[in-house]
Amino acid sequence: MPDLTYRQAVSAGLAQEMARDERVVLLGEDIASGGVFKTTVGLRDRFGPARVRNTPISETAIAGAAMGAAMAGLRPVAEIMFSDFYGVCWDQVAVEMAKARYMTGGQFGLPLVVRGANGGGLGFGAQHSQAVENWALCVPGLKIVSPATPADVVGLLAAAVRDDDPVLVFEHKALYGTKGPVPDGEHVLPLGSAAVLREGDDVTLVALSLTVGLCLAAADRLAAAGVSATVIDLRCLVPLDAATVLASVRRTGHAVIVEENPGQLGWGAGIAAILAEEAFIDLDGPVVRVSGGNIPLPVAAPLEAEVSVSTDRVVAAVSRLLDVPVPAVVSLA
Amino acid sequence: MPDLTYRQAVSAGLAQEMARDERVVLLGEDIASGGVFKTTVGLRDRFGPARVRNTPISETAIAGAAMGAAMAGLRPVAEIMFSDFYGVCWDQVAVEMAKARYMTGGQFGLPLVVRGANGGGLGFGAQHSQAVENWALCVPGLKIVSPATPADVVGLLAAAVRDDDPVLVFEHKALYGTKGPVPDGEHVLPLGSAAVLREGDDVTLVALSLTVGLCLAAADRLAAAGVSATVIDLRCLVPLDAATVLASVRRTGHAVIVEENPGQLGWGAGIAAILAEEAFIDLDGPVVRVSGGNIPLPVAAPLEAEVSVSTDRVVAAVSRLLDVPVPAVVSLA
Amino acid sequence: MTTGVDTALALHLHEQMVFIRRFEAKVDALYRQGRVRGPAHLGIGQEAVAVGAASVLRPGDRSIGTYRGHAHALARGAPPDAVLRELLGRTGGICAGKGGSMHITSVEHGYYGSYAIIGAHLPIACGLAWADQIRGDDAVTLCFFGDGTTNIGAFHEALNLAAVWSLPVVFVCENNHYMEYTPIADVIAVKQPAADRAAAYGLAPLCVDGNDVDAVRAVIGAAVDRARNGGGPSLVEAETYRHGGHSAADPATYRSTEEVAQWKLRDPLLRHAEQLCASGVSDGDIEAVTTGVAAEIERITVEALAAPSPSADTAWTDMWSDGSSRWRN
């Protein structure tokens, strides 16, 4: 199991699938030279310029070309450099890709992937930091994947490429530099299967992407205070492994949902609504959400921190819910 | 109190504000001749071509021009003919308008309105029937209005025009033909104030736009079965009058949220999440959602009906929640 | 128009145009009877573009169009009864009742669908052509759209991408002089919405009389040949006119009766019938085409109207590739 960074895992996952299936082709801005986030390094050299194509700054054309190519039998992977740029091609994604199969009565499928860098935390500001998976969750017809570890990057990206429906993969830009083991050989995970990363009895923490690490850290701190937490990484929003969340919450009686995005409306609300409807009888307390501020992301460090989710805020929310004192930060020394 | 149709109320509301403030200007496709939905009838003749401007088919330019004009002191009202077309200008709305005031440290405001026809029910199909208010609710920085009656169209549109922030007004295309009384003289409502249309003790029905009528009809049928329902029309999603909903649910102990959009993620999930977190202790049963199918809207009548919310489905959901027999349809004779 | 082969082809083109004309007239009538759900955008007056263009394609070539797409589907061979059933919301609809008039699609016949968001399908056309390019196939993609569509961003991005990647795609702008109710001249600063933009993508300006089916065949045929032989994309502007309103619901009062009358003199069917006569085809043979078409349309209409509605539960299929609409467990 070699250790890869999350960004290397993107290249590795793409390479794995391109080697396996020559219908897999890439397109995006500056990807041929390795990409702005260095997530397509080496692929042009290995697979040639016909399969790794630079594009103009034309996200609508990128998304549309991916869709057309998928209709005609390729398996394109389009890069939308920052997921914020879905704004300029939202019609192609939400109104064309998501609906084409259905509205033609299933006359064709769209085996395509759109991937790019999502989320905040690096001071990129309001227009380069959004948690765009939530826009997509409003739109039936799109599968939504958001990996938290290098291994999951490879496994879920591979699954996305092999899937016959449009899959949006949201990589987290604040995780690109993180490292982790990736299984040797071909690695593929199923879509729609959440990972239970830690089992505990008192509360279920539901996380995705960046917030997985926050929840694991929070669980550590809570453990020191005698609170035992289950941590679930959803991995996918569509297909959603609601059963795993429901089963855990039925057992622990308490749920805290930790989402990076503004609380106004995001996937956390969707999970909370499912719990409030389907697990009501087993809930021993309110369904708590820890969300980002309802504000565009500011740049200055103390401001961005103020409006962002954090391990501290998760710990505080759980402590309040379970009515235990907030455990102090464990010293690393 | 003259009776106006909902579509006439749009023209009336715009005329009221244009007469009052000459900074109010309109732009959109085909609006000068009265508009595709006949919602701008007579305005070009009354206020002149400089203030009522036809545009090319360029929604990005329409939204952007509205934004720039607002920055420079006008109070533009842009028409996006079908709200589905927000897809082609989503960047302008979600990434520019919603964020500009904040990210410049408040150097300018954006007193603008974007309005258009939203929702399904008329067989317009997957690309002309979406409930787009949900996309907007994912994005802090946009006020969101969706009137259910002609009077509210005038009052809320007027408030939107007078507001100093960007306001999206979602008119419902299936309501354009409905009629209702509109107050004489100037009519303005506050933004962020829900309407309690009916008070009952057993359950709170939370509705918006098209679903308000469904809920009122459901409440009638439920009354015949001895169930007394409160019906709340949210009117706005941002600012959200959560207090009115919370107060009612605390009293009735039961909430059924009725939204037109796919349940995967929509404003109903946001309300459910608020209730599950803030009213948990007062809830006597699960928070129930009645939502549209997680599917693009089909065209054939029985198919569209199958995936859409209806009075029947609301009645059935309440009956199930309160464990009473489903009341039969009351004959109109 | 002198050989027997030519005459047979000319008669075939005529039959197609007449068929499409009569089909759409029937749709208009059914719409007025309240039998068509949702909008219906007819192309009456524009038939020569769809028919002429389709006639230069081979099986395996691809085409793609808009909500005003009945003609383009039928010209490629989409079964008219299945199209009609789609419009009427009956079983056997070509999109299973899920698309309606604006989304007629027949992949089996190379027609990759009708799109109802202005400009959205131009980038998709690039993708279709890109797939053929990558595989080294010599298929060509034809993409139809209107004059008003030249002002949306997707047009610009698609044309540029096609040119830069030298894709085997031919963009055909049907310039019928109006967006919905607004004359195109009001919303562009050039004379010709497509041709005057071609140079921005390094392309030649190509114009054709869109009401002359032979001219359409010649110009689009040459563009298709060029694309097939690796010569890259073209942008063709075909000048034409819709006799009716933007959709069946639009009385089109924004146009003068003189203007409409003027264009009806240039009706592509009339002109083609005249040419047929001139080339020696008898009035009787031309009549026979019309009679045959009318009978066929009557037949499929009766059958379609007799067909039941699709059952409600079919709403839940065709969503995902597994056929289901399940998004969670």
Added chain:
Amino acid sequence: MTTGVDTALALHLHEQMVFIRRFEAKVDALYRQGRVRGPAHLGIGQEAVAVGAASVLRPGDRSIGTYRGHAHALARGAPPDAVLRELLGRTGGICAGKGGSMHITSVEHGYYGSYAIIGAHLPIACGLAWADQIRGDDAVTLCFFGDGTTNIGAFHEALNLAAVWSLPVVFVCENNHYMEYTPIADVIAVKQPAADRAAAYGLAPLCVDGNDVDAVRAVIGAAVDRARNGGGPSLVEAETYRHGGHSAADPATYRSTEEVAQWKLRDPLLRHAEQLCASGVSDGDIEAVTTGVAAEIERITVEALAAPSPSADTAWTDMWSDGSSRWRN
């Protein structure tokens, strides 16, 4: 460059260019020290465009630009210390710490902001100009963007709208020959990304050497005059080059050292200094400008670095027009 007035102006332009150069060099250095949060896109090498263009504007005129916008803000008179504090995330930042390098804005000085989504501000520029047109003001809007931006849909829609509405706006494309890492020549099918597209909007192709501040003044000045006098929009392509990478984080290894060296010979500051000399300004006077600028930049840097970070609770202001961030009760 013969009168005293001319010389004073020339020296002023020189000072502005030198100031912006030194300011950005300082930002680069601070970035390397890890003191700048988020990305920083420098325009070193392109100063003559911003300075020349701003010099033909009047108070009340509007300008608007991109993430590569430090120069454009400063050239309009935005206070450099407030800009620097914004980049460093200190109190007194011109956007209160909420914008950062990519969103520098100074409405007070007519600079309506820096936008980080490619092309998004071109339609916004149309709106600024539209407001002036409706009110009958004679203000002009200047809109800056890069070569790569000519390929996005918003460019097309904005140019067309401006032309059709005859808006008082001048679009200035700074053609620095690269999008991020990709040469513009790879992604267009014409030679000149802006000039070769002008005709599509009924506009004349206008080109200028963007490294020659006087040439910039002449060409953009004429376009501004035309717009001010009701002559409608222009599209100007200014050829230039960025000496560094796309952002401060980019080593720009995709360019040959020869290419960079070649362009550095055409450095707008060098050239302008030579012209100053030729017109009789002494080396000493030119030196003095540089020395003064250096001292000023040192001063604001020291002060900015000494300033505290903004307090966390200020994150919750400036959201809505009432100053709050409340979205529900």
